[in-house]
Amino acid sequence: MAPAANIAALRHGLDAGDYSARELAQDALGRIEAANPQLNCFITVTPEQALADADAADARIAAGNAGPLTGIPIAHKDLFCTAGAPTTCGSRMLAEYVPPYDATVVARLHAAGAVSLGKTNMDEFAMGASNETSWFGPARNPWHRQHTPGGSSGGAASAVAAGLVPLATGTDTGGSIRQPAAFCGVTGLKPTYGRVSRYGMVAFASSLDQGGAFGRSVDDVERLLQAMEGHDPQDSTSAERPATTRTAVAGMTLGLPREYWNGLDAGMAQCLQAATRELEAAGCTVRDISLPHTAAAVPAYYVVASAEASANLARYDGVRFGHRAEAPKSLDDLYRRSRGEGFGAEVKRRILTGTYVLSVGYYDAYYLKAQRVRRLIRQDFLDAFGAVDAIVAPVTPSVAFELGAVQDPVAMYRQDVFTTPASLAGVPAMSVPCGFCDGLPTGLQLIAPHFEEGRLLALGAAFQHRTDWHLRQPPA
Amino acid sequence: MNQEVLDKLTRLAQLALAPEEARLALADLRAIVTLIDELQTVDTDGVAPLAHPLDMEQPLRADAVTEQPARERYQAGAPLTRDGLYLVPKVVE
Numbered sequence: 001m002a003p004a005a006n007i008a009a010l011r012h013g014l015d016a017g018d019y020s021a022r023e024l025a026q027d028a029l030g031r032i033e034a035a036n037p038q039l040n041c042f043i044t045v046t047p048e049q050a051l052a053d054a055d056a057a058d059a060r061i062a063a064g065n066a067g068p069l070t071g072i073p074i075a076h077k078d079l080f081c082t083a084g085a086p087t088t089c090g091s092r093m094l095a096e097y098v099p100p101y102d103a104t105v106v107a108r109l110h111a112a113g114a115v116s117l118g119k120t121n122m123d124e125f126a127m128g129a130s131n132e133t134s135w136f137g138p139a140r141n142p143w144h145r146q147h148t149p150g151g152s153s154g155g156a157a158s159a160v161a162a163g164l165v166p167l168a169t170g171t172d173t174g175g176s177i178r179q180p181a182a183f184c185g186v187t188g189l190k191p192t193y194g195r196v197s198r199y200g201m202v203a204f205a206s207s208l209d210q211g212g213a214f215g216r217s218v219d220d221v222e223r224l225l226q227a228m229e230g231h232d233p234q235d236s237t238s239a240e241r242p243a244t245t246r247t248a249v250a251g252m253t254l255g256l257p258r259e260y261w262n263g264l265d266a267g268m269a270q271c272l273q274a275a276t277r278e279l280e281a282a283g284c285t286v287r288d289i290s291l292p293h294t295a296a297a298v299p300a301y302y303v304v305a306s307a308e309a310s311a312n313l314a315r316y317d318g319v320r321f322g323h324r325a326e327a328p329k330s331l332d333d334l335y336r337r338s339r340g341e342g343f344g345a346e347v348k349r350r351i352l353t354g355t356y357v358l359s360v361g362y363y364d365a366y367y368l369k370a371q372r373v374r375r376l377i378r379q380d381f382l383d384a385f386g387a388v389d390a391i392v393a394p395v396t397p398s399v400a401f402e403l404g405a406v407q408d409p410v411a412m413y414r415q416d417v418f419t420t421p422a423s424l425a426g427v428p429a430m431s432v433p434c435g436f437c438d439g440l441p442t443g444l445q446l447i448a449p450h451f452e453e454g455r456l457l458a459l460g461a462a463f464q465h466r467t468d469w470h471l472r473q474p475p476a
Numbered sequence: 477m478n479q480e481v482l483d484k485l486t487r488l489a490q491l492a493l494a495p496e497e498a499r500l501a502l503a504d505l506r507a508i509v510t511l512i513d514e515l516q517t518v519d520t521d522g523v524a525p526l527a528h529p530l531d532m533e534q535p536l537r538a539d540a541v542t543e544q545p546a547r548e549r550y551q552a553g554a555p556l557t558r559d560g561l562y563l564v565p566k567v568v569e
Contacts, residue, residue, distance in 0.1 A: 100549045193529045207528050236535055237528075299514045310489065317490075319562050324555035328565050332490070340492030345500070348491060352501060353508050355489045356481070369515050371525030376518065378526060410507045426529025450530065 007072060007166055007220045014061055014071045021057035021071030025050045025115050028073045032117060032164050041139040041149070041158035043078050044086050045118035053115045060113055068223050070113030075168045077156050078119035079126060080106050080211070081200040089202045090122040090134040090152075093322045093342030103200025104232045105169055105211050112227045120168060121155030124344045125313065126176055126204045128152050129415045130406065133346040138403055141184060142474040143440050147400040150180030153214070157184035160214045161474055167224050168214040173205050174301050175395075175419025177212045181431040182443025183400035187221050187460065187470060189213050192451050193426035194239035196225075197232030205308035206237075208301075208423050217470050218432065218460035222246070225453065241451050246458040250283030254459075255388035259294035260418055264394060268442060271435035275444045275463065276392055282462040289388060291380040294421055296373045301420040302413055303357050303370035309347075310354025316342060349409060378425040381449070390455050391447040394418050395431045399440035422447050430456040433469040441469070477506045 005013075013019055029047050036042050050073075057071035076082060079089045081099035088094045102110065110116070121139040123131055131138040131154030139155040141147040142162040149158040153170030157180035160168050170177040172190035181188025189212050196211040203209065213224040222244070231240040256276065261269070280286055318324035318338025325341055328334035343351070357366035384391060395418055406412050422429040427450055431443035444463070448455040464470050482502050486493055493501055547560055556563040 096553075098553055100546070100552065194532065233537060236537075237530075237532070239530065239532065240535070293518065296515060296518050299512045302508065303512050303515065314489075318555065319564055320551075321553045321555075330565050331567050334565055335490040336486075336492040339490055340494075343491070345497070348493070348497075348501065349504055349508065351489050351491060352482070352485045352505060353512075355485045356477075356505070356509075357512070359485070359488065366512055366515070368525050369518075369520060370512075371527060372520035372523040373515055373518050375523050375526035376520065378529060408507070409504050410511050413508075413511065424529070 005166065006217055007215070007223050010072055010166065011068065015066060021054040021061065021115060022051060024071060025054040025073055025117065028117055028165055035162055035164055038145060039140050039142060039158050039162055040137055041121050041155040041162070041164070042075065042118045043088055043090070043121050043136050043155070046085050046116065049085065050115055050117045053110070057113045057115055067112050069109065069227050072114050072167060073117050073165050074109060074114045075117050075120050075156065075159055075165045076106055077153050077168070077170050078122055079171060079202040080169060081202070082106055082119065085119065087119065087202065088136070090124040090136060091342065091344070091347070092135045093316050095135060095323070097321055101200060104197035104234055105228050106200065109227055114227070117165060120153070120159055123152035123154070124347050125202065126152040126171060126173055127309070127346050127350050129175065129179060129412055130403070131155065132403060133344055135344060141400050143185065144400070146402050147440065148183065148403050150183035150400060152176040154180045156214050157181050157186055157188065160184070160186045160216060163473060166215060167220060169211060169228070170214050171201060171209055171211050172423065173208045174305060174423045175416045177214065178395050178419050178429055178431040178443070178445060179415070181214060182395035183441065185433040185441030185469070185472060187215050187218055187430070187432050189221050189225060189430045189453070189456065190422070190428060191225065191229065191453055192428045194237055195241070195428070195451065195453065196228050197235040197238045199232055199234035203312040205305040206312060207308060208305055218457055218464055222457050239451070244453045244457065246461065247454045249458045249462040252284045252389040252455070252459070253387070254279060254284050254286050255289035255384055255391045256286060257289050257291040257294065257384070257391060257393055259291055260393040265398060267437040268394060268398070271437060271442050272394055272444060275434040278463055278466045279392065279459060282466060287388065289384050289391070291384060291421065293373065293376045293380050297377055297421040297424055298413055298417055300370040300373040300377065301416065301424060302353065303366050304374060304424070306350045306354035307358050307367050308354070309350045310358065313347070313351055346409070374424045377421055381425045381427055385449040390459060393445045393447065395443040395445040399437045399442050418445060426450060428453045428456055430460055432460045432463055433472070435469055477502065477509050
C-alpha cells in the first residue's frame with residue numbers, strides 16, 4: 001500500500017487479498033488527515049461514505065465481480081455533484097449546497113466500485129489558474145508549499161502528487177486539468193469535448209467544459225477515462241463514440257508548433273526538447289508546424305468563456321438554492337446582494353466581462369468576433385492534423401509560481417496561452433511530467449485530433465516507459 | 477469602459493458591488509477590455525462564427541416521461557420555502 005502504488009499493483013493487491021478495500025480507504029483517509037492541514041487539497045472528506053463504499057467493494061471482490069476500479073480510492077473535484085455530500089464549487093455561493101443527485105461521472109465511478117474519499121479544492125466556479133480564488137483558501141503544491149498547485153483543479157493535482165489518492169477527477173475549460181497536472185508533476189488528461197458527460201458538473205462555460213482524469217501515470221489515467229467516458233442520455237452534447245483504445249506509436253509524425261516553442265524560457269525549452277527526443281527514440285518523426293492563430297486564443301477564450309459564464313451563473317439568485325442575503329428589502333435587493341455576497345472577485349469579473357461582450361453594441365464586436373476567431377483556431381488544428389498525427393507542446397510558460405505572485409487578472413489569464421487553443425478547438429490534450437526546472441515539475445503537452453485520445457495514451461505511455469519523471473515523489 | 481458602463485453591467489447582471497470593489501472592478505475591466513481588443517487585429521472576413529467545437533447532430537430522444545416529481549427533495553436545499561413554494565420579498569402590492 002505504498003502511497004505511490006499504481007492501479008495495476010493496487011488491483012493485484014486487492015484481488016490477491018493482500019489488503020482489503022477498507023484497509024486501502026482507511027490508509028488513504030489517514031494520509032489525507034495528516035497532509036490536508038498543510039496542503040488544503042480537500043474541501044470535504046467523506047470517511048463514512050468511503051468506508052461503506054469500501055465494504056461494498058470488498059463484497060464484490062469476494063464474489064469475484066470486481067471491475068478494474070473496484071476498491072480503488074478516488075477523489076472528485078468539488079464541482080461534480082455528489083448526492084448527500086456538499087458540492088461547493090469553491091464558492092461561498094454553494095458553501096452549504098448538498099445536491100439531490102449524482103453527476104454521471106460520479107455515478108459511473110460509483111457503479112464501477114471506485115471508493116470516493118471526498119471533494120477536492122478548486123478555484124471558485126473553476127475560474128482561476130492558481131487555486132487562489134477558492135473561498136476555502138488555496139490548495140498548495142506538494143513540491144513546494146509556498147507555490148501554487150495550479151488551477152482550477154489544483155486540489156486534485158495536489159492530492160495525487162502527494163500520494164493521498166491514486167486517481168482524481170477534474171474538469172478542464174481552458175487548461176484546468178493540464179496546467180495543475182504540469183505544476184504538480186502528475187498526468188492529466190482533458191478528453192475531447194463531448195467524450196465525458198457534463199451532467200451534474202456545475203456549469204461554467206458549456207461549449208468548453210470537459211471532465212477528465214488525473215493519475216500518476218498514463219496507465220492509471222487510461223483506466224479512469226475508460227470508466228468515465230461514453231454517451232449519456234442526460235447530456236445531449238456527449239458523443240456516441242467507440243471506447244478509447246491505444247494506437248501504435250512507431251511511425252507517428254509529431255508536430256512542434258513554432259508559436260508555442262519560440263520564446264520559451266531556456267530551462268523549460270531544454271526539458272521539452274529532451275522529452276521530444278524520447279518520443280523520437282520511441283519511433284516518432286518530428287517536424288515543425290504552425291498554428292498561426294495561437295496568440296488570439298487567450299482573448300477569444302476570455303470572451304467566449306465569460307459570455308457563457310455570465311449566462312450559466314444567472315441561476316444563482318438566492319431563491320432556489322445557494323447563498324441568500326439576510327433581510328432583503330425587495331426582490332432586486334435579494335438578487336443583487338445574494339450574488340454580491342456569494343461570488344468572489346474573479347467570478348464577478350467574469351460575469352461582468354460576459355455581460356459586457358453580450359450587451360447591445362458590443363455583441364458583434366466581441367462575442368461574434370471571438371466565435372469567428374474560434375473557428376480559425378479550430379481550423380489551425382484541423383490543417384495541422386492533415387500533416388501530423390499529434391502535436392507536442394509546452395503546457396505552461398513557466399513552472400508553478402509562488403502563491404500571491406500573480407496579482408494582475410490579465411497576467412493570470414495569459415498563463416493559459418498554451419492550453420486555451422485546444423479548449424477552443426475541442427480537441428483532446430494531455431500533460432505528462434517531463435522534468436524539473438528550479439526544483440519544480442514541468443509538463444509536456446500532447447494534443448491529438450478530436451476523439452483520438454488513443455494516440456495521446458499511446459504516446460504518453462511510450463514516454464513514461466522510457467522515463468521516470470512520473471515516478472518522482474515530492475518530499476513528505 | 478467607464479463608471480456609467482459598469483453601473484449598467486452591475487444592473488444587468490444583478491450584482492451588488494461595494495464602493496471599493498467597484499473601483500477595483502473598473503480598473504480590472506479596463507485591462508480586460510484591452511486584452512480582448514486584441515481580437516480586432518485578426519482578419520475574420522468571411523469566417524462564420526463557431527458556437528460549438530464539434531460538427532455533431534443534435535440527437536433526439538423518445539418523447540417519454542423520464543423524470544418523476546420530487547419537489548421536497550429538490551427544495552430541501554432552498555433557503556426559504558413554505559407549502560412547496562419558494563419565498564421571496566413581496567413583488568406585487
